[in-house]
Amino acid sequence: MNLFTTIQQFVPQQKISKAAGRLAASRHPMVKRAFIRSFAKAYDISLEDYERQSLNAYESFNDFFTRELKDDARAIDTTAQGIVSPADGLISQLGQIQDHKLLQAKGRHYDIGQLLANNEDGNYFADGSFATVYLAPSNYHRVHMPFAGTLIKTRYVPGTLFSVNTTTAANVPDLFARNERLVCLFDTEYGKAAVVLVGAMIVAGIETVATGKIARTNDIQEADHDMKLEKGDELGRFYLGSTAIVVLPKAAKADWQDNIMANTAVQMGQLLGLANNISIEETE
Structure with missing residues (x-):
């Protein structure tokens, strides 16, 4: 078992996730702006496929993370069965x-x-x-x-x-x-x-x-x-x-x-x- 996996066994998983959830749901302008912009930069996220194409258009980090695609961004394959x-x-x-x-x-x-x-x-x-x-x-x-x-x-x-x-x-x-x-x-x-x-x-x-x-x-x-x-x-x-x-x-x-x-x-x-x-x- 590697170090990354071992560490996960000892950290308070539920508490970390709960704290992250509170921050992610925050609509405070400074909090949401910092989280959204830092995340988008870290993961090189483009909004080209998404309905809202400005980082400022999202009400919270959760809103940004669950962002909706444009209607034509993904084709659903229609092959029978x-x-x-x-x-x-x-x-x-x-x-x-x-x-x-x-x-x-x-x-x-x-x-x-x-x-x-x-x-x-x-x-x-x-x-x-x-x-x-x-x-x-x-x-x-x-x-x-x-x-x-x-x-x-x-x-x-x-x-x-x-x-x-x-x-x-x-x-x-x-x-x-x-x-x-x-x-x-x-x-x-x-x-x-x-x-x-x-x-x-x-x-x-x-x-x-x-x-x-x-x-x-x-x-x-x-x-x-x-x-x-x-x-x-x-x-x-x-x-x-x-x-x-x-x-x-x-x-x-x-x-x-x-x-x-x-x-x-x-x-x-x-x-x-x-x-x-x-x-x-x-x-x-």
Whole structure:
């Protein structure tokens, strides 16, 4: 385990994230200006693709960090049965779920039931497929639908707040199944599917269109929904960077594109692969 990962185990993760959240939400002109300008300079952020193209147009750092794209900034791939990237970012890993395990990094796997915080759901997705997208600080930080479906349940799972970058993923066992996360479950044309929004160090919050901003608790929170969303619709957003994991059932027969692999940069709406689905009735 490297020094960066070791340090994260001993710092007060929740307190740091809470303090960062208060500063990020501040609308004080000097505070927001300092944070926004310093961040934009540090990460060389261009506003060319965004609706508001002046740093002065944002009411707080959170407002800047969750900035909205221009309507034509991202094309949603329309390939029949296509699964698209839910976010701008980097493919951390993608592939098949084998023996209930997802690949986290070379030599490290974690359990699908642990990720979803539900063994019954874990059994359902055994032998399915997944794609993990890491959102770097410079990326667009809204998460969109990788497929069309009806949101039926959200499950907030409290946890640690390790960084989710490649270094930490390679060194912390069960990283994505240990960190705070919000599991979103959907009914789709090929059965149940999921998008998991994983929190991280200094992430000040997770929000979805169905739940609003999630209030942190020490217990799992579940809520039922009946919200139909089309491919490319906004699902949620991160207040500071993190990871989105797309989970598909075996029935989807997902076939990932040959040019999409670990460390591939992707944009929201870009085709990741095809769900060569069979009807739900055939799976019963």
